[in-house]
Amino acid sequence: MNNNTRSHLNLQEYPISDLLYCSPSRTHSNSHSVCQQSKIDLLSQQPSLIPMRTLQSISELAEEPKTCDRMAQLDIKSNLQLLREQEKVALQSIKKLTEEEMIHIDQWLSVLHKTYEDWEYPSSHRVFQAVTYFNDEQKLWYEQIKFEINNDWSCFCDRLKQHIQDRQKVQIHPPSMNHPLSDINEITSMENFIDTKFTKYSGKGDAKTWLLQTMNQFKQYGLRRLEQVQAIPFLLIDEAYLWYVEHIDLITSFELFSKLLLQQYSSTSSTAQNNTPVEMVASSIIAPKFLPTSHLQQTIADEIIKKPTYFRGSKDDVHDWLDKLEQRFRMAKWNDEEKLQYIPIHLQDDAYRWWSQASTTIKSWSSFTAAVIKAFGSTKVQELAFEQLKWYKQTVNQSIMQYYDKIIELCKKVDPAMPDSLK
Missing domain, CATH: 1.10.1200 (Non-ribosomal Peptide Synthetase Peptidyl Carrier Protein; Chain A)
Incomplete structure (x- = not known):
């Protein structure tokens, strides 16, 4: 018998499990290595035997935090919406200030x-x-x-x-007849004080001139705001007093009184006398020479008086304010005298207090613009405008007229009195 046909394996050296996955080999050396590799391959396949349910459980655990985050976000959003609704209800429950x-x-x-x-x-x-x-x-x-x-x-x-x-x-409470005045010890009542120191207005004559005179006297005698309001009924007679009685509910400050008075009596003839009977009022009222004749111009003029372009002082840009004001005045075709007459109704706070002191020395529109710029113009604004003027160039979408207007605007900010040749 040929010995080569017999296996040289010693079966006692191998466990049965190894022999189950080994193919008989013709050489001893190859046989042992193959069996070892088969065993390794078998062991390497063991992880694949982990149940699929275990993998699914791991995946579900990974998804749980994401689901919780989404639920938390939804809860936060829902709570915010609820808070907004509650806030809205709380604010709506507050009554109007009637x-x-x-x-x-x-x-x-x-x-x-x-x-x-x-x-x-x-x-x-x-x-x-x-x-x-x-x-x-x-x-x-x-x-x-x-x-x-x-x-x-x-x-x-x-x-x-x-x-x-x-x-x-x-x-x-009507104005007290025994209301004390801070700076007038010799006057014992408001009415007596007004009778002896002030000129009364009946609805005839230039309301603007009378109003400026009255405000200057308020300043002269040191009347406070509340005292100015209390003095109003004593300052008016005849037609003007009847007008005041009709509008008394609207007049809560001297500023509102001034505004309404100018609206009512700006067209009254300056030649009328204070002792003219009330029944003569309608026939004696004529349009003053400065009022525009066209309906459009008159509408613009009324709008200027009813809705002034306010300037309060240093917090506002005096140059922009003057530009807007000049534009409205040009549309109404007012001359310099008319502009100056109506300038006080456009001033408030610091600007109005400044005007009360400076009005006695300002006699023309040009002197007013120079004075108000000097009082409230900022050197920083002028410096910035000068720098812009030096480097300003026409943009692609800017017309020649727009470029020209911008240059003129910057020139005015640098120096309102700049001559045309320098511009």
């Missing part, structure tokens, strides 16, 4: 303050939100003093309460 609410202004402000505290409103937003509860008259009052308040909630509350108290004194 005449009835003004009587209980402390209670109204207390409710408003508590709402702001509950919702942690910042101070600046508190003032803005409070103004939304105002009527037109109160909004006009706020516009006149908002720069003084400067979004300060405490200051806003104090000024509002003072405004309402002054308003109630004017409307509910």
Whole structure:
């Protein structure tokens, strides 16, 4: 028998499991290595035997945090929407500042303050939100003093309460005949003081001239704002007094009185006498020479008086204000004399106080523009305008006229009196 046909494996050296995965080999060396490799291959395949359910469980565990995050985001969004709705309801529950609410202004402000505290409103937003509860008259009052308040909630509350108290004194209590004046010790009553020191207005004559004279006297005698309002009924007689009685509910400050008076009597003849009977008023009123003749120009002129372009002082750009004012005056075709006559109704706060002192020395429109720029013009604005002027070039989409207007505007900011040759 050929020995080569017999296997040389010693079966006692191998376990049965190894022999199950080994093919008989003709050589001993190859046989052992193949069996070892087969065993390794078998063992390497063991991870694949992990149940699929275990892999699925691992995947589900990985997805759980993502699902939780999405649910948390939805909860936050839902809570924010709920808070917004609750905030909206809380703000809508606050009443408008009507005449009835003004009587209980402390209670109204207390409710408003508590709402702001509950919702942690910042101070600046508190003032803005409070103004939304105002009527037109109160909004006009706020516009006149908002720069003084400067979004300060405490200051806003104090000024509002003072405004309402002054308003109630004017409307509910007539001016006291024994009201003391700060600078006039020898005068014992407001009425006697007005009778002896002031010129009364009947609705005849130049209302503008009379108003300027009266304001200068207020300054001369040191009358405060509340005293000025209390003096109004004593300053008027005849037709003007009847007009005042008809509009007394609208007149809550001397500024509003001045505005309404100019609207009513700007067309009254300056030659009429104060002792003209009331029944002669209609026939004696004629349009003054400075009023425009066309309907469009008259409409523009009325709009200038009814809706002034206000200038408050250093916080406003005096050059831009003058440009806007000049544009409106040109449309109404007013001359320099007419411009100067109506300039006080366009001034407020610091600018109005400056005008009260400087008006006696300003006799022309050109002197006014030079003086107001000198008083409120900023050197930084002039320096910036000069730098812009040096390097300014016409842009691609800018017409020649637009370029020219911009150059002229910058020249005025640099020097209002700049000669045309230098421009």
